Amino acid sequence: MRKCNKFISAVVASAMVLAMAGCGGSNETAPSQAAQSSQQEAQSSQAADNSGAANDGAATGGQFVIGGIGPMTGGAALYGLAAMHGAEIAVKEINANGGINGVQIVFLPEDDQHDAEKSVNAYNSLKDQGMQILMGCVTTTPCVAVADKTAVDGMFQITPSASSTDVIENDNVFQVCFTDPNQGVASAQYIADKKLATKIGIIYDSSDVYSSGIEATFVKQAETLGLEIVADEAFTADSKTDFSTQLQKCQSAGAELVFLPFYYTEASIVLTQANGMGYAPIFFGVDGMDGILGVENFDTKLAEGVYLLTPFAADATDAATVSFVKAYQDTYNETPIQFAADAYDAIYIIKAAIEQTGVTPDQSVEEIGNALKGVMPTLSVDGLTGAGMTWDASGAVSKAPMAVIIKDGAYASVQ
Amino acid sequence: MAKVSLKRLQKGKTGEKGSRDKFITLLLVVAVYGIVQLLVKTGHVSSLIQGLLVPMCVYSLVAIGLNLCVGFLGELSLGHAGFMCVGAFTGAFVSKVLRDSIGNDLVLFLVALLAGVAMAALFGFLIAIPVLRLKGDYLAIVTLAFGEIIKNIINVLYIAKDSNGYHAAFSDAKSMQLDEESTVWLINGAKGINRIANLSNFTIGIVLILLALIIVYNLVDSRSGRAIMAIRDNRIAAESVGLPITQYKLMTFTLSAAIAGAGGVLYAHNLSTVTATPTNFGYNMSILILVFVVLGGIGSLRGSMIAAVLLTLLPEVLRGMKDYRMLIYSIVLIAMMLFNWAPKSIAFRKQLAAKWKKQKTQEEA
Numbered sequence: 001m002r003k004c005n006k007f008i009s010a011v012v013a014s015a016m017v018l019a020m021a022g023c024g025g026s027n028e029t030a031p032s033q034a035a036q037s038s039q040q041e042a043q044s045s046q047a048a049d050n051s052g053a054a055n056d057g058a059a060t061g062g063q064f065v066i067g068g069i070g071p072m073t074g075g076a077a078l079y080g081l082a083a084m085h086g087a088e089i090a091v092k093e094i095n096a097n098g099g100i101n102g103v104q105i106v107f108l109p110e111d112d113q114h115d116a117e118k119s120v121n122a123y124n125s126l127k128d129q130g131m132q133i134l135m136g137c138v139t140t141t142p143c144v145a146v147a148d149k150t151a152v153d154g155m156f157q158i159t160p161s162a163s164s165t166d167v168i169e170n171d172n173v174f175q176v177c178f179t180d181p182n183q184g185v186a187s188a189q190y191i192a193d194k195k196l197a198t199k200i201g202i203i204y205d206s207s208d209v210y211s212s213g214i215e216a217t218f219v220k221q222a223e224t225l226g227l228e229i230v231a232d233e234a235f236t237a238d239s240k241t242d243f244s245t246q247l248q249k250c251q252s253a254g255a256e257l258v259f260l261p262f263y264y265t266e267a268s269i270v271l272t273q274a275n276g277m278g279y280a281p282i283f284f285g286v287d288g289m290d291g292i293l294g295v296e297n298f299d300t301k302l303a304e305g306v307y308l309l310t311p312f313a314a315d316a317t318d319a320a321t322v323s324f325v326k327a328y329q330d331t332y333n334e335t336p337i338q339f340a341a342d343a344y345d346a347i348y349i350i351k352a353a354i355e356q357t358g359v360t361p362d363q364s365v366e367e368i369g370n371a372l373k374g375v376m377p378t379l380s381v382d383g384l385t386g387a388g389m390t391w392d393a394s395g396a397v398s399k400a401p402m403a404v405i406i407k408d409g410a411y412a413s414v415q
Numbered sequence: 416m417a418k419v420s421l422k423r424l425q426k427g428k429t430g431e432k433g434s435r436d437k438f439i440t441l442l443l444v445v446a447v448y449g450i451v452q453l454l455v456k457t458g459h460v461s462s463l464i465q466g467l468l469v470p471m472c473v474y475s476l477v478a479i480g481l482n483l484c485v486g487f488l489g490e491l492s493l494g495h496a497g498f499m500c501v502g503a504f505t506g507a508f509v510s511k512v513l514r515d516s517i518g519n520d521l522v523l524f525l526v527a528l529l530a531g532v533a534m535a536a537l538f539g540f541l542i543a544i545p546v547l548r549l550k551g552d553y554l555a556i557v558t559l560a561f562g563e564i565i566k567n568i569i570n571v572l573y574i575a576k577d578s579n580g581y582h583a584a585f586s587d588a589k590s591m592q593l594d595e596e597s598t599v600w601l602i603n604g605a606k607g608i609n610r611i612a613n614l615s616n617f618t619i620g621i622v623l624i625l626l627a628l629i630i631v632y633n634l635v636d637s638r639s640g641r642a643i644m645a646i647r648d649n650r651i652a653a654e655s656v657g658l659p660i661t662q663y664k665l666m667t668f669t670l671s672a673a674i675a676g677a678g679g680v681l682y683a684h685n686l687s688t689v690t691a692t693p694t695n696f697g698y699n700m701s702i703l704i705l706v707f708v709v710l711g712g713i714g715s716l717r718g719s720m721i722a723a724v725l726l727t728l729l730p731e732v733l734r735g736m737k738d739y740r741m742l743i744y745s746i747v748l749i750a751m752m753l754f755n756w757a758p759k760s761i762a763f764r765k766q767l768a769a770k771w772k773k774q775k776t777q778e779e780a
Contacts, residue, residue, distance in 0.1 A: 073741060074694075110734065115694050116686050117470060121731050124466035141690050144609055148687035166609045166688070206586070207570045209606045209690065234586075236567065237693055 062361030064105040066091070066350065067131035068343070069122045069146065070138030071114040075265070078291050079339045083138045083160050084109040086340030089327050090347035100354045103361055107347075112137060116145035123149055131155075132365050133372070135346045138339065140164040140209050147173045154366035156373055158349060160342035161287075164209055168395030172373050175397050176342045176349065176385065178311070180210060183286050184217030184261070186401040187309050191257065192225040196282055196307070199230045201255030203246045203270065205262045206234035214261035214286055230255050235266075243270045247279055257282040264292040271302040282307065290338040293409065306406045311385040312341040313404045313413040321384055338385065345383035352381050437632045440717040441625060448621045467731055469685040472620025473678045474723040478707040479627045479716050480674030485705070486714030487635055488667040489647030491555040494542070496700035497562030498535045498672040502679025503689050503696070504569055506531030507608045510684065511601055514612060524614040528623075528680045535676020536669050538565070543668040547661065559698050569691040574601040607690030608683070615684040623681060627674050628716060634670065643667050710752055725751075 068087050070080030091107040099105060110126055112119035119142030123134070134150055134157040137143040143162035150157040151170040158174045159167055165179050178186070191197065200222060205211035215232075222229055230253035233246035247270065250258050258274075258281050260267050267289050274280065285292075285308040293300050314325050314335045324344060328336040350372075356379060357371040381389045386399030403414045451468065454460045481495045510527035517523045542561050549557055571586040577598045582591040586604075602608055634640050643663050645653040654660055683689045693699060707726060711718030729747060733740035754760050 073738070113694070115692075116688055116690070117682075117695065120466055120686060121463060122734075124462040125731065125734050127462040141607075141688060141692070144688040145686045148610075148613065164606070166606070169610065205605075207567075207605045207692075212605050236570065238563065238567070 062103065064100060064103055064132060064354070064361050065130045066105055066107050066133045066135055066347070067123075067126035067129070068107060068109040069112050069119055069126070069134065069136030069142070070109070071142075072109070072111040074113045076114040076139055076263070078264075078294065078337075079161065080111065080114075080138045082291075082337050082340040083136075083343035085328065085332050086160075086324075086336060086343035087135055087347050089324065089331065089340075090344045093327070094347070094351055100351050101358065101360075107135075112139075112142050114139050114142060116142050118142070119146050120149060127153070132361065132368055133350055134158070135160065135343065135350065137162055138343075140167060143167045143173075150369075154369040156350075156353075156369040158346045160346045161339050163287075164213060165396075171393065171395070172369055174349075174373075174376055174391055174395040176346045176383075176389075177287065177397070178399075178401065179396055180213035181217040182396075182401075183309065184214040184219075185221045187214070187259065187261070187284065187286060188218050188221035188225055188227065190309060190401070190403055191259075191284065192222075192227055196284070197227075197255075197257035199228050199254055199256045201231040201233070201250030201253060201258045201281070202229060203233050203235065203243060203250065203258060203260055203262075205236065205240065205266065207236035207238070208262065210288065211262040218259060218261065240266045241269060243273050244277065247274050247277060250281070251277070251279045255281055257284055260285045260289065263288040264290065264295060267292055268295045268298040268303075271306070272298070275302050284308070286310070287338050290404075290411075293406070293411070294334065294337070300406075300409045303406045304408075307403055307414070308406075308411075309401055309403050310338045311399065311402050312338040313402070313411045315410060315412055320382075324384055341384040345381070345385050345389070348383060349379070349381050349389070352379055434636065436717075437628075440720075441628055443717065444621060444624055444628065444720070448617075451617070463731060463734075464728075467727060468617040469615050469620050469681065471724045471727050472617065472624055473682045473685070474704070474707060474727050475624055475720040476620075476627055476678035476681065477675045477704050478711065478719040478723040479624070479631060480671045480678065481704050482708045482711075482714065482716055482719045483631050483634075483674065484668060484671035485708055486716075487631075487640070487643055487647065488664060488671070490547070490664070490668070491551065491705075492558040492668075492671070493555050493698060493701045493705065494558030494560075494562035494565075495672075495675045495704050496696045496698065497558075497565040498539055498675040499679035499682065499700070500562075500565055500569065500691055500696035501538045502531035502535040502676025503683035504602065504608065504679075504691070505534040505676075506680030507611045507683040507689050508574070508601055510612055510614065511608060511610075520612070520614050523612070524619065524680075524684060527614070527684070528677060531680035531683075532673045532676045535679065536673035539669045539672020539676075540665065542672075543665050547664045547668060559701065562696075562698060562701055566691045566693075566696050569602070569607070570605050572602050573604050575599065575603070576601060605690065607688060609688050611683055611687050611689060613684060613687065615681045620681055623677055624720070627677065630670070631674075631716060634667075639663060639666070706748070710748075710755060712755070 068084050070083045071077050072080045072084065087107055091105055094100060095104050108126055108129055108131065110122035112122045119137050123146050134155055137146050137159060138161050140162045143159050144164065144166045147157060147167055147170050151172055155172065157172055158176065161177045162175070163177050163180045163183065165181065167173060168175055202215060202218070204215040219229060219232065231250045233249050235243065235246060260270060260283055267285060271283065283306045285306060287308070287310045289306070289308040290310045292303050324341065325336060328340060353372045353375050356375045359368045359371045376391045377393050379391065383389055389397055389399045391397055404411045405414050451460070455465060477495060477499055481492060484490055484492045506527040509530040510523050513523060513526060517526065546554055546557050546561070573591065574581065574583045575591060575593055575598050577594040579594060582593060584591045642653065642658050646658065646660055646663060650660065707723040708719045711720065711722035726748070730740055730744045733743055736743055
């Protein structure tokens with residue numbers, strides 16, 4: 001028995017070492033979704049060598065390889081999938097119209113399960129596949145971890161939806177969405193301006209970066225605007241299935257509006273339970289609420305009249321939104337949410353930056369990164385999520401916020 | 416506590432049963448390290464695998480820690496992710512505070528490591544006092560609860576530094592009345608600790624694993640170790656010969672928590688951010704660590720290391736499978752569990768090994 005154990009562990013150990021060595025080799029030739037051309041392989045093996053300089057790309061003509069990282073499985077999968085789908089539509093459009101400066105682009109999505117460690121793995125895997133520019137991560141915590149890795153490699157990174165200010169500490173990272181503080185401020189401002197209510201209750205997820213970040217700035221801004229916070233109730237990721245206590249507190253404190261700065265899955269439970277106890281204040285969400293109409297087994301009638309602050313509404317009538325929504329529905333059979341629009345914009349922002357700088361795929365990751373980050377503060381891009389988006393050198397975007405109300409089972413913009 | 420000496424391990428070659436086996440495990444770790452370093456130097460290792468080297472060390476370390484508790488003490492703990500969490504946060508906190516005053520990265524990491532391990536050991540000790548009065552399933556449930564408590568406390572803990580010095584608060588960051596201009600967040604509630612120096616590397620990980628192995632092997636081979644196993648095998652008999660049960664249990668549980676804490680420190684300094692979420696420090700992680708231990712063999716440190724490495728590697732190597740990878744991962748896990756531990760499979764492997772041995776002797780003859 002002991003002999004046999006020893007034999008097996010020796011075999012496993014050697015297999016392990018071989019697997020490690022083998023992975024270096026096999027990844028180079030692994031047929032990733034879109035990257036099957038031989039040029040691709042040449043680039044990947046170059047990246048696997050980790051020399052950091054893909055200068056024989058010139059010999060092969062080359063294409064821009066843009067990587068995407070987001071949660072495609074697990075609790076936050078809806079965001080990651082939407083973002084990847086949105087980006088894919090943008091890539092398809094750009095390629096059909098002759099690419100960027102005549103160069104085609106390849107988009108490679110990877111899953112990070114909304115976990116920092118997995119996200120770094122996804123990033124490394126994409127590097128092996130020859131990624132030159134990163135469109136990601138979709139969620140905040142993973143993005144903070146990956147942002148430090150891209151800083152080391154000098155890679156240009158643009159995140160569609162990671163909204164914390166920690167994300168953009170490094171100078172190579174830019175955001176398409178608002179930062180959390182901005183969302184809290186904008187929500188309070190909107191409620192005060194439109195005089196929606198004066199007595200406000202808040203329910204938020206204290207264990208979530210995004211939610212507690214918005215809550216903090218919302219409370220502060222509300223105080224300066226003279227809004228009265230009558231209840232400020234927290235829940236955590238471990239107790240997100242029952243909100244009756246928090247709702248009761250809001251109800252007994254007489255809150256006319258309940259602010260829900262968290263994701264749509266929990267929000268759907270809040271709405272159902274509030275309906276069950278006959279409590280009907282105005283509900284006000286932020287961009288995480290986007291997607292609530294897609295929740296399975298959720299009676300969308302309950303979401304009637306819910307406000308959410310999001311820069312994108314699928315029913316907008318401008319030509320760009322209409323064609324995007326149509327393309328999205330044709331391909332994926334669903335209505336796009338804000339994350340899809342953010343990622344779609346991110347790809348076009350990359351395109352605008354590349355066109356401005358005139359970088360070519362044969363340049364090294366670092367050269368491309370330096371050129372792109374240098375040109376970002378000078379750009380002004382019209383996208384689905386805002387017209388005339390501009391960036392300061394810190395990486396934060398400036399654009400006008402927009403509120404959406406749910407009417408007749410669909411998102412409608414509020415004037 | 417057991418004296419740490421390599422001599423005892425080498426002495427075992429002719430003496431104590433199984434000591435040669437332990438020596439082989441140490442050699443194996445060193446050999447894997449040498450081979451991997453060689454492959455990395457010659458450029459045969461992809462970025463993905465290079466990025467996974469430190470996590471593999473982290474999980475191996477924690478698996479060694481848990482195996483000490485489950486395999487030698489015989490107590491099922493479902494709270495080891497909690498100790499990992501304590502180690503990670505303490506280590507990251509200390510290295511963040513001292514970063515400006517200690518210039519040398521290695522020294523900074525060692526200080527953070529010591530702090531993380533000490534804090535994890537302290538928590539292990541404190542938790543062990545009430546918990547070890549329970550046995551079996553009850554103990555497992557209580558450790559699980561402790562792991563969750565640790566995670567939740569960290570999620571409401573705020574520590575920051577501004578021009579007026581350090582501030583700390585529970586659950587209410589606003590009560591600290593920070594001077595916003597000069598605020599540096601050290602622990603920011605659910606946002607955890609951000610911008611941690613990347614101090615971990617593969618070499619440090621391997622050194623920690625070797626240290627943990629030597630300490631555990633020496634403990635197991637010592638008088639205390641035999642006492643611990645006697646308690647595991649028959650508590651009443653052990654008590655009747657006058658062994659201080661509680662003392663030994665406390666000692667082992669504390670050491671086990673300390674090793675998990677070391678894994679946590681390594682984990683925190685590998686990523687720039689550490690947050691206490693259900694996926695990385697919740698009971699799911701505790702159970703995953705238990706899977707490493709059970710798959711690798713309860714009481715076999717080498718086995719749990721190999722299982723930790725394989726199961727960390729597997730989902731990442733399967734990335735090419737896209738949506739099917741987690742499904743394949745689970746199926747492979749079931750297959751591996753059956754292959755390793757089903758009685759029929761063990762018998763079959765024995766047969767095969769016997770045949771192989773016979774053939775070999777025939778050839779030699």
